[in-house]
Amino acid sequence: MIAAETFVDEARSRGFAWYTGVPCSYLTPFINHVLQADRLRYLSAANEGDAVAISAGVTLGGGRAVTMLQNSGLGNAVSPLTSLTWTFRLPQLLIVTWRGEPGNPDEPQHELMGRITPQMLETMDVPWADFPSDDAAVGPALDTAVAHMDRTGRPYALVMHKGTVAPYTLRDGVRPPAAPGGAPAPEAAGAPAGALPTRREALQRVIDRTPEGSTVVLASTGYCGRELYALADRPNQLYMVGSMGCVALLALGLALARPDVHVVALDGDGAALMRMGAFATLGTYGPPNLTHLLLDNGAHESTGGQATVSPNVSFAGVAAACGYPVALEGDDPGLVDALLDAPAADGPRFARLRIGTGTPKDLPRPTVTPPEVARRLMSHLAGRVAEPSAAEPGR
CATH class of the missing domain: 3.40.50.970 (Thiamin diphosphate (ThDP)-binding fold, Pyr/PP domains)
Structure with a gap:
C-alpha cells in the first residue's frame, strides 16, 4: 500500500x-x-x-x-x-x-x-x-x-487493485467552483445545509405515494437504491446496480411498454450529469405515466463524498428546455408530494429535490440479487392486465 x-x-x-x-x-x-x-x-x-x-x-x-x-x-x-x-x-x-x-x-x-x-x-x-x-x-x-x-x-x-492506496480524508467544503451566473449552491437556495431534507425523508414520501398495485419505482445506483430497500422492499421496486445514469432511460422504456402503470424513476445528481442527453430523449418521447425525480445532494456520496457540479445546474431548466411539461426544483420535501400527486400532464413530470448528504449507519445491501429483483418485478407486472399499448414514438 x-x-x-x-x-x-x-x-x-x-x-x-x-x-x-x-x-x-x-x-x-x-x-x-x-x-x-x-x-x-x-x-x-x-x-x-x-x-x-x-x-x-x-x-x-x-x-x-x-x-x-x-x-x-x-x-x-x-x-x-x-x-x-x-x-x-x-x-x-x-x-x-x-x-x-x-x-x-x-x-x-x-x-x-x-x-x-x-x-x-x-x-x-x-x-x-x-x-x-x-x-x-x-x-x-x-x-x-x-x-x-x-x-x-x-x-x-x-x-x-483494491486497497492499493492508503485512506486520505476529504475536508468539508471542497467543491468545484461556481459557474459565473449559475444557480446558487444548495446552502443558499432557501435552507442551510443542515436543514435540507434527507434522502430517507424523500424516499419515504415516495413510498407513501406509490401503491404497489399501480406504480413501479426504479431507484438509481448507489445509496438511493440501498436506502429504498432498507425502508421497504416491495415487489414493485427495482434497485439499479451499475449502469450509472441509465435509470431514467430504463424507466422510459418501461413506461412506454406499460402505459397502464405509473413509472417513477429515482435519479441522482452524479448519475443525471453522466447522461444529460437522456433529458432530451425523455422530453421528446416520455409518456404521461412517467415521473422523473432527481434527489440532488451535490456529491458522489457512495464513493467518498466528492462534490459534483450539480449546484451550478438548473436541472428543472434543462428538463423544461428539453420538453418536459412539468419541471420543478427546490429544497422543500413537499416537492415530492406535489410531483407525485399532480394531475397527469401531456408528457413526463420532473422535479429536482435538493437534499443533504449523510447516510444511515450500517445501511444494508439488498439480499435479493439483481436477476431476482428483475424477475420479481416482471412477475408483479404480469399479475396486472396490461392495456393494449397505444404508445407511439413521440407525442
Whole structure:
C-alpha cells in the first residue's frame, strides 16, 4: 500500500498537473488528495468518455494529464480512446480500478467487466501494468508509462487493485467552483445545509405515494437504491446496480411498454450529469405515466463524498428546455408530494429535490440479487392486465 501523495508527487515531477475522472471507491483516497493538493487541478467529469476527452485537450495544450476511472467506465471511454486519443496521438495516463477482479469477490455488476478488463485495454491498443503498491515501484512505473506515451503518442494504463492506496480524508467544503451566473449552491437556495431534507425523508414520501398495485419505482445506483430497500422492499421496486445514469432511460422504456402503470424513476445528481442527453430523449418521447425525480445532494456520496457540479445546474431548466411539461426544483420535501400527486400532464413530470448528504449507519445491501429483483418485478407486472399499448414514438 502506498500513500496518495507518494504517487502524486512522483507524477508531478514528471509533468502531470491535471487530473480528471469519475469517482470509484478504490480511487477515493487518491482523488481526495488531488482535490486538496497545491498546484494540481482536478476536473469532475460527467462520464469517463468526457474525462478522456478533457485529458486529450490538456495534452493538445502541452500538458500532461491523468484520467481516473472505474473499469466499468471503460465502456463509456471506448469511443474517445479508439477514435480520439489513438487517431490524433494524444497520450494520457489512465488509472483504471479493477473492480470484479477474478479471485476478489465484488458486487454482481462488476463480475463480467472484471473478467474482461485486461482484454478490453489490449483490444483498444492500450498497454497496461499494475498500479504500484509500494513506494519503490512508483517512479519506475511512471517512467515506463511516460516512455510509452512519448514514444507512441498514445495512452498507457495503470490498473489499480483494491486497497492499493492508503485512506486520505476529504475536508468539508471542497467543491468545484461556481459557474459565473449559475444557480446558487444548495446552502443558499432557501435552507442551510443542515436543514435540507434527507434522502430517507424523500424516499419515504415516495413510498407513501406509490401503491404497489399501480406504480413501479426504479431507484438509481448507489445509496438511493440501498436506502429504498432498507425502508421497504416491495415487489414493485427495482434497485439499479451499475449502469450509472441509465435509470431514467430504463424507466422510459418501461413506461412506454406499460402505459397502464405509473413509472417513477429515482435519479441522482452524479448519475443525471453522466447522461444529460437522456433529458432530451425523455422530453421528446416520455409518456404521461412517467415521473422523473432527481434527489440532488451535490456529491458522489457512495464513493467518498466528492462534490459534483450539480449546484451550478438548473436541472428543472434543462428538463423544461428539453420538453418536459412539468419541471420543478427546490429544497422543500413537499416537492415530492406535489410531483407525485399532480394531475397527469401531456408528457413526463420532473422535479429536482435538493437534499443533504449523510447516510444511515450500517445501511444494508439488498439480499435479493439483481436477476431476482428483475424477475420479481416482471412477475408483479404480469399479475396486472396490461392495456393494449397505444404508445407511439413521440407525442
